[in-house]
Amino acid sequence: MDFSPASDFASRLDARDPLAGYRSRFAIPDPDLVYLDGNSLGRLTLAAAERLRQAVEDQWGRELIRGYNQDWWQAPGRIGEKIAPLIGAAPGQVIASDTVSINLFKLAAAALELRPGRTKIITDTLNFPSDLYILQGLVRLLSRSQGEGRGGQHAILRIGSRDGDVTPDLDALAAALDAQTALVTLSHVTFKSGYLYDMAAITELAHRSGALVIWDLSHAVGAVTIELDTCNADFAVGCTYKYLNGGPGAPAFLYVREALQEQVVSPIWGWWGQQKPFAFGLDYVPAPGVTRFLSGSQPIMSLLAMETALAPLLEAGMPALRTKSLMLSEYLISLADTLLAPLGFSLGSPRDPARRGSHVSLRHPEGYRINRALIEELNLIPDFREPDNLRLGLTPLYTSFSEVWEGIDRIRRAVEEKRYEKYSPDKLTVT
Amino acid sequence: MDFSPASDFASRLDARDPLAGYRSRFAIPDPDLVYLDGNSLGRLTLAAAERLRQAVEDQWGRELIRGYNQDWWQAPGRIGEKIAPLIGAAPGQVIASDTVSINLFKLAAAALELRPGRTKIITDTLNFPSDLYILQGLVRLLSRSQGEGRGGQHAILRIGSRDGDVTPDLDALAAALDAQTALVTLSHVTFKSGYLYDMAAITELAHRSGALVIWDLSHAVGAVTIELDTCNADFAVGCTYKYLNGGPGAPAFLYVREALQEQVVSPIWGWWGQQKPFAFGLDYVPAPGVTRFLSGSQPIMSLLAMETALAPLLEAGMPALRTKSLMLSEYLISLADTLLAPLGFSLGSPRDPARRGSHVSLRHPEGYRINRALIEELNLIPDFREPDNLRLGLTPLYTSFSEVWEGIDRIRRAVEEKRYEKYSPDKLTVT
Numbered sequence: 001m002d003f004s005p006a007s008d009f010a011s012r013l014d015a016r017d018p019l020a021g022y023r024s025r026f027a028i029p030d031p032d033l034v035y036l037d038g039n040s041l042g043r044l045t046l047a048a049a050e051r052l053r054q055a056v057e058d059q060w061g062r063e064l065i066r067g068y069n070q071d072w073w074q075a076p077g078r079i080g081e082k083i084a085p086l087i088g089a090a091p092g093q094v095i096a097s098d099t100v101s102i103n104l105f106k107l108a109a110a111a112l113e114l115r116p117g118r119t120k121i122i123t124d125t126l127n128f129p130s131d132l133y134i135l136q137g138l139v140r141l142l143s144r145s146q147g148e149g150r151g152g153q154h155a156i157l158r159i160g161s162r163d164g165d166v167t168p169d170l171d172a173l174a175a176a177l178d179a180q181t182a183l184v185t186l187s188h189v190t191f192k193s194g195y196l197y198d199m200a201a202i203t204e205l206a207h208r209s210g211a212l213v214i215w216d217l218s219h220a221v222g223a224v225t226i227e228l229d230t231c232n233a234d235f236a237v238g239c240t241y242k243y244l245n246g247g248p249g250a251p252a253f254l255y256v257r258e259a260l261q262e263q264v265v266s267p268i269w270g271w272w273g274q275q276k277p278f279a280f281g282l283d284y285v286p287a288p289g290v291t292r293f294l295s296g297s298q299p300i301m302s303l304l305a306m307e308t309a310l311a312p313l314l315e316a317g318m319p320a321l322r323t324k325s326l327m328l329s330e331y332l333i334s335l336a337d338t339l340l341a342p343l344g345f346s347l348g349s350p351r352d353p354a355r356r357g358s359h360v361s362l363r364h365p366e367g368y369r370i371n372r373a374l375i376e377e378l379n380l381i382p383d384f385r386e387p388d389n390l391r392l393g394l395t396p397l398y399t400s401f402s403e404v405w406e407g408i409d410r411i412r413r414a415v416e417e418k419r420y421e422k423y424s425p426d427k428l429t430v431t
Numbered sequence: 432m433d434f435s436p437a438s439d440f441a442s443r444l445d446a447r448d449p450l451a452g453y454r455s456r457f458a459i460p461d462p463d464l465v466y467l468d469g470n471s472l473g474r475l476t477l478a479a480a481e482r483l484r485q486a487v488e489d490q491w492g493r494e495l496i497r498g499y500n501q502d503w504w505q506a507p508g509r510i511g512e513k514i515a516p517l518i519g520a521a522p523g524q525v526i527a528s529d530t531v532s533i534n535l536f537k538l539a540a541a542a543l544e545l546r547p548g549r550t551k552i553i554t555d556t557l558n559f560p561s562d563l564y565i566l567q568g569l570v571r572l573l574s575r576s577q578g579e580g581r582g583g584q585h586a587i588l589r590i591g592s593r594d595g596d597v598t599p600d601l602d603a604l605a606a607a608l609d610a611q612t613a614l615v616t617l618s619h620v621t622f623k624s625g626y627l628y629d630m631a632a633i634t635e636l637a638h639r640s641g642a643l644v645i646w647d648l649s650h651a652v653g654a655v656t657i658e659l660d661t662c663n664a665d666f667a668v669g670c671t672y673k674y675l676n677g678g679p680g681a682p683a684f685l686y687v688r689e690a691l692q693e694q695v696v697s698p699i700w701g702w703w704g705q706q707k708p709f710a711f712g713l714d715y716v717p718a719p720g721v722t723r724f725l726s727g728s729q730p731i732m733s734l735l736a737m738e739t740a741l742a743p744l745l746e747a748g749m750p751a752l753r754t755k756s757l758m759l760s761e762y763l764i765s766l767a768d769t770l771l772a773p774l775g776f777s778l779g780s781p782r783d784p785a786r787r788g789s790h791v792s793l794r795h796p797e798g799y800r801i802n803r804a805l806i807e808e809l810n811l812i813p814d815f816r817e818p819d820n821l822r823l824g825l826t827p828l829y830t831s832f833s834e835v836w837e838g839i840d841r842i843r844r845a846v847e848e849k850r851y852e853k854y855s856p857d858k859l860t861v862t
Contacts, residue, residue, distance in 0.1 A: 027492040037496045044492040052487055052732070060678055061458040061475040065468045065812060072679060099727030101701035102533060113575060125713060130702035130727060133715035137700035144544060144573065158713065192711075241728065247491055248503055248731035269568035270532035271561035278858065280623075280817050282556060282589065284564035296530030296561060297672065300679035301483070302730035381496060386711050427709065 013331065013401035019324050022397045025312050026245075034380040034407040039219060039359040039393030042245030042309070051308035055301055072300045076251075076272070077291060079307045083244075083253050086310075086318060087217060087236065088227035093261075095290050096240070096253045096306070097298055100218055102268070103237040103254040104134045104185070106293055109267035111183045111212045111235060112142070112154065114260070118182035122211070124159040124168045126190040131216055132158070135185070154182070166193040166348055167355070174205060181211040188226065189219035189357030192385050194349045196224055196357045200231040207232065218242060218252075222313055223358030223396070225322045228255055235260075243358065243395060244313065246306030251298060256290045270295025312397055324396035325358040328404055332360050332392060335408040343415045348389050358396070361389040362411075368427065369420035370411065377419055378410040444762065444832035450755050453828040456743050457676075465811040465838040470650060470790040470824030473676030473740070482739035486732055503731045507682075507703070508722060510738045514675075514684050517741075517749060518648060518667065519658035524692075526721050527671070527684045527737070528729055531649055533699070534668040534685040535565045535616070537724055540698035542614045542643045542666060543573070543585065545691070549613035553642070555590040555599045557621040562647055563589070566616070585613070597624040597779055598786070604633070608640040615642050619657065620650035620788030623816050625780040627655055627788045631662040638663065649673060649683075653744055654789030654827070656753050659686055666691075674789065674826060675744065677737030682729055687721045701726025743828055755827035756789040759835055763791050763823060766839040774846045779820050789827070792820040793842075799858065800851035801842065808850055809841040 014020055027044040035043065059067040071078070080094035087094070097103065112121075121135055139154045159173045168190075177184070184206040189196050199215060206213045214235040220226055222243030228236055236255040240246030256264060265286065271277040272294035275285040286292035313321065330353060336345060340362060348361030364370060371384035383391050392407065393399075414420055445451055458475040466474065490498040502509070511525035518525070528534065543552075552566055570585045590604045599621075608615070615637040620627050630646060637644045645666040651657055653674030659667055667686040671677030687695060696717065702708045703725035706716040717723035744752065761784060767776060771793060779792030795801060802815035814822050823838065824830075845851055 101727030296532030
């Protein structure tokens with residue numbers, strides 16, 4: 001155990017945890033640190049550190065440009081195939097590239113083209129704001145050349161929440177879907193409350209209206225079971241630096257359902273998505289399949305580290321990861337109910353495990369200052385999200401039950417000992 | 432000297448080279464390798480390798496998400512300011528982000544919006560094809576919502592060459608500029624022949640017609656003198672993995688002239704380009720200045736390695752780098768005239784040093800197979816570009832005159848000894 005004295009109960013849960021051994025695959029230079037922010041940046045695997053060292057010294061340093069003939073050029077497609085089993089995708093539908101924002105831009109533009117004449121885009125207020133910004137920018141761009149009064153301009157409808165941004169208003173979502181709806185795009189797990197959408201039900205509902213669906217899997221992949229193919233999802237994007245442990249800003253991924261691939265056109269062309277990139281022809285011809293959504297040269301060092309980090313997830317398998325994730329969050333919520341609710345905390349995440357991702361938000365009026373105190377004084381890293389969410393990420397590969405116990409105990413101390421009071425309420429940090 | 436027996440003349444040039452000492456800042460695991468492909472992928476600096484090790488182990492591994500509060504979040508802007516002096520830009524106009532293709536897409540969309548009603552985009556057949564693809568995709572996207580017969584659709588005009596893709600047809604370029612021209616976009620140094628555009632003259636010519644200019648500096652930055660501000664350039668993009676030695680696929684950069692910054696809108700919004708990213712507001716408000724051209728999370732590991740690699744360039748300074756670059760290419764051309772012209776090679780680059788970048792193309796009907804033989808048998812890495820260009824990149828920080836001499840001698844041997852004949856003319860490699 002890294003943490004002592006842990007509760008006997010937590011110790012027993014750790015002793016029976018079939019994934020407990022995976023913690024040794026990660027760099028843990030400070031065993032006292034309670035790290036509950038793997039949902040922002042996953043820990044470093046020892047294998048990724050070694051892979052990066054090797055890629056730098058042996059490939060970039062020694063092989064130089066020949067690295068592209070080794071395993072660089074094919075990296076986006078090869079890594080896409082490794083991510084595929086984590087998101088329920090058969091081969092040939094996933095590539096790793098660019099950022100979530102860029103990939104969402106590409107897929108949203110492609111999706112809207114598949115639904116000409118339909119002008120409504122549905123999303124929700126629980127979605128990650130950057131996703132909303134991407135949609136807003138795209139709508140503005142598409143409307144530019146239309147001019148006044150020409151009609152056909154897209155509009156974005158944001159479904160709200162009836163319970164303070166914890167769960168979406170599903171009735172409003174269902175009511176909004178109509179024959180004008182081109183696209184529905186949502187975060188599979190919402191970034192603030194960790195609400196987990198029923199992908200199969202929502203996708204079917206959207207399809208019934210003839211709309212396409214893009215799922216943002218950033219807060220879901222590696223932590224919850226995702227079945228894109230089974231759900232008939234059309235498109236998906238996701239990041240790799242959270243539960244996939246790919247490293248800060250590691251390249252994102254995108255998924256295009258096979259049946260749609262030959263119908264769709266990326267708005268951002270480029271030689272990595274060209275049919276014959278080294279013929280250097282002057283006119284773009286899209287590569288077959290999902291590869292057409294590549295554009296420019298990808299950051300190889302960041303890609304290779306991310307690829308290596310996928311191995312333990314693939315070994316553990318999503319069913320075991322999801323099972324442990326739920327045990328961790330159930331345990332955390334039970335501790336919070338007992339120890340933190342009396343101190344003014346309320347649950348900012350769904351209580352129903354079937355509707356919950358792998359992070360839990362605890363709300364407190366002093367959330368921001370408590371977060372500061374935890375980081376500065378109690379060696380606990382959560383993160384804070386406006387207006388009052390202390391967000392606690394649970395990563396089944398390396399978060400232990402003892403760590404959860406210790407984390408809740410430190411939060412209790414931060415409040416009971418009024419440690420937060422010395423911190424300014426002015427927002428400073430970027431985490 | 433790494434190479435022996437080098438010619439006495441080359442040795443004397445090396446002995447008097449004020450930049451000779453910079454070679455020791457790079458990893459040179461194989462001193463016999465003649466590496467003339469720094470214009471595709473620059474060599475690894477020892478400092479970048481160490482920075483990456485430190486960023487992986489000490490930051491990602493130990494500090495985890497706190498790395499963003501150290502030096503990650505500010506990296507795109509901070510690194511932009513370091514690139515600025517290499518491209519003649521005053522502070523506040525450059526950011527590092529995404530890829531050249533993505534950045535060109537953003538800037539081209541922004542530029543076209545500044546010239547409503549103008550429908551012509553001028554580029555040339557010497558431009559890097561991916562840049563052409565970006566323009567083609569953007570024009571298609573912008574025309575989508577216009578529908579048939581609505582007019583106003585953009586058209587791309589590609590200026591040709593009168594000498595087999597070595598130099599552009601400047602008369603045709605001048606004649607094409609008119610009151611319908613919204614945008615001119617060119618590679619400052621062309622990827623195949625290494626032709627160096629007169630940035631000041633072309634920019635002024637374009638401005639006289641009321642057009643905006645985007646320069647792609649990918650094959651120029653770090654190798655030729657660039658004066659964006661002095662030339663009144665409007666926009667620029669460039670990559671960092673060639674002469675800037677940033678590493679494979681390291682993030683690109685973009686420049687927006689200060690006077691334009693508050694007028695332009697990126698088509699790809701995102702939280703890194705939002706005014707208050709951590710307020711998580713639901714509506715996009717652009718950040719001030721050039722920062723608004725950021726969108727999603729950037730690959731931090733690749734960014735930091737690239738940042739570190741800039742140091743020796745900044746120390747050496749562009750005037751010294753350009754002087755050595757020209758000495759290297761003059762020397763190479765004189766050797767090629769003497770030793771390789773009799774074997775069927777012709778110069779595929781401008782003979783005028785004022786119009787030449789830092790790579791030299793030598794054309795030969797068996798160019799592809801000679802390239803293969805050089806790589807496989809003679810420990811020389813050039814690269815090949817269709818249809819017959821053996822492309823030789825000269826990197827002033829680490830290419831020595833002896834290396835140039837040795838390189839030309841090995842090319843001579845590859846042809847004289849008919850080593851290329853055993854290789855298939857079928858294109859295999861990606862380099």
